[in-house]
Amino acid sequence: MKLHFDDITARPSYFTVKENSWHAEGDGCSFSGTANITASKLDGERVSLKGRFDGVLTAPCSRCGKKVSRKAENSFAYLVTTKPETIPELPEIECSDDDVNTLYLDTPVIDIAEIVQEQLYLEVPLQILCDGNCKGICPGCGADLNSETCTCVKDNSNSPFAVLGNLKKKTN
Template sequence: MKILIENITDEGLIVDLEENFNLEDVSLSSPVEAHLELQRMGQEIIISGIITTVAEVQCSRCLKDFRNNMDIPMNVVYHPLKDMLVESHELKGDQMDTGFFSGNEIDLQDILKEQILLNVQMKPLCDENCKGLCPVCGTDLNVGKCSCVQKSIDPRLEVLKNLLEKRKE
C-alpha cells in the first residue's frame, strides 16, 4: 500500500490495514494487521502505531515449530533520501528509528515488512524454560530424560566433583 506524501496533512492520517505478506526469512501464519498514524512535520514523516501478526518459528533449543505472536510498537521518523545524500553522516544510537523515502510516496508494505523482520527473535524459544535436546543422543529433554551414559569426568576435576557431592550431603 503506497501513500502519497501530499495526502498526509499536518493533522495526520490514520491507516488501518490487514494484508498477507510473503517474507523470505519468516513464515507468517496470519495476516499482518496494522494501526498506523502518519504525521507530516516539514519534510519529515512520522509513522507510529502497532503491527500485529503471528510468525511460524523454530525453537532454537528443541527445534520444535511454534507460533510466535508479534505485537510490534512502531515509532519511526522518515526523512527524504535526498537530505541524507547531501548531508552524509553516521547515525547515532538515538537515531536508529530513522528511515528514508524517495519520491512523493511512502510504501507502507515495505515499511511493515522491515519492522517484522527487525523484530523476529534471533533465538526464539518455545518456552522460557525449554530444556532443549541432549547433545549426545538428541532426545527432547522437555519430554523426558535421555538414556545416555554420562562421560567419565576429567581426573583433574574429580576432586571438585567429590567435594560438591560431600557438600550436598
C-alpha cells in the same frame, strides 16, 4: 502498499495493513496480524508516519525446535523525508532520537510493508523458548529431552576433566 508523498495531506490519513503471511527468511518465523498506520504531511519534503502492529508471532523453539506462538505488538514512529542526509565530518558522533527515527528516501514513495516488516524483525527475540525449563535435543541421538530419555553412552575419556572424576572415586 506504497504511499506517494503527493497522496498524503496535512490531515492524518489512516491505513490498515494485513500481514497474514510474513516470513523471516530462513528462520521459520511467521506473523499473523494487522498494522495500523497514520501518515500526515508536515511539509513538501517531510511526512510523519506512526504505526502500531498487533498479532501473533510463531517461531521454532531455540532448544527443541517445537513451534511457539506469542503475542507480538509494538508501536513505532518515523519522520520520513526526501532531504539528503547530512553526515558530519566527525569520526564518532552520538545519535539523537530524531536521527534514529528519521527515514531518508531517494524518491518520495514510502513502502509501508517494508517498514512493518522491519518492525516485526525487531520484535523477534534473540532466543525463543517453548518453556523456561526446555531441555532441548540431545546432540548425539536426537532425542527430545523434554519427553524422552537419552540413549547415548556417555564417554568422557577424551575430556581433560576425566582425571578429576577418577580422583573423586578414590576419595569416596
